[in-house]
Amino acid sequence: MDYQNLLITTKGRIQYITINRESKLNALNKQTLQELHAAFTAAFNDAEVGGIIITGAGPKAFVAGADIAEFAGVNIEGGRAIAQDGQTSVFDVIANGNKPVIAAVNGFALGGGLELAMACHIRIASDNAKMGLPEVTLGLIPGYGGTQRLTQLVGRGKALEMIMTADMITAAEALQSGLVNHVVFQDDLLPKAEEILNKILARAPLALASAIKAVNAASIDGVNGFEVEIAEFANCFGTEDFTEGVAAFIGKRKPEFKGK
Template sequence: MEFENILTETRDSIQYITINRESKLNALNRATLAELHTAFVNAFNNPAVSGIIITGAGAKAFVAGADISEFVNLDAESGAALARNNQIDVFDLIANGNKPVIAAINGFALGGGLELALACHIRIAAETAKMGLPEVTLGLIPGYGGTQRLTQLIGKGKALEMILTADMITATDALQYGLVTHVVSQEALLAKAEELMLKIISRAPLALSAAIRSVNAGLIDGVNGYETEIDEFGKCFGTEDFKEGVAAFLQKRKAEFKGR
């Protein structure tokens, strides 16, 4: 499928999604969010794709925020609908995806851009990247899950400081806070993302999906994450991949998982 605002490419079972609005610092407008929804649905349902890496075009920005010009005529009701629909269609879709998603943060990740990265399962950053949630400077708050996911990752105090001051943090700060797991040079960013993803997707695909579901379950009000883990653990015993993994371990060879 041809997109106008994003680029997609599949190599070595990895789907690369690049937000391609460099002149707009890759800002998220409605059309881009719609294309991201389609691209992720396709990737999650494509058996040839084992994992997804998302980044921004150019060296300046991952995503420098939402397209604020589209907010001008919104009122309370339509603003809430915008947040709800995009959370469901893009941000929650990514967070609950059945395949691992890595955000390669190549530059500014601000507002909706940081929220997009937060929805991904793992984040790595170029050493030049800057991150922040500046919504309160516009009389808004983060509306795409930022108040929740940032708090889950770095704790209430640091999250509130970032949100209430609207200050940007450096990649080094983000690593210290636990917001990202690796910081590398701009030139090494995609290579590091690929290295990490290739290691992940060499593991059993059904087990990866089960692990994502189990970790997410512990963050949902009213859901017992331990029970989800037990259930998912039990289901793994019924897979061909489990039998292959055990056989490979006992035979001292590399497992060849089929996702069955």
């Protein structure tokens, strides 16, 4: 696909997906969401890609939100379609991906931008980051999974406070509440993301995919997460990577996993 709003680069087994609308503070318009769907789908299906780091171009914003101009004149059914399409084609695709995704949050992560970061498996923020869900100031609520994922990450009370006040929080506050995993100086943001992802990529790829699936099952209504864990644990025994991992452990050497 010929991307107009994304920059796709690779560094070893790491793929960078950079939202490249700096003049618009990397706002998520319809085309950008379509490109994100294509980029993540391709990355998850590319055997050469071990994991993904997503970030925003420039120092001011990860993603400052959705492109609100596209919401003007939309009716109830149109609003339902916006939320449904976004969640199904982008945010849920990322959250349920078979490879680790780290959000490197620089500057503003507001509305759909924070929802995008929350769909990722790990979040790292620069010390200048500001995060929030300001949708109620527009007469809306978060529509890309924000009410659900924020509650899972920070708890019901904090989620309701953030959503109903529409206040932004600092990177330090996000770290304290569990919204992000790490806060670093701005120049250290991408190196820290690479450090964590490279450590993850030294582990067994199929086991990583199973871990993501099992952890996600904890928040799916009607699904017994313990049963999913048991099934995924069992599946690992049928992989070549498990055989290699045990052999390496017994032989006191580093394993050489192949994702098989």
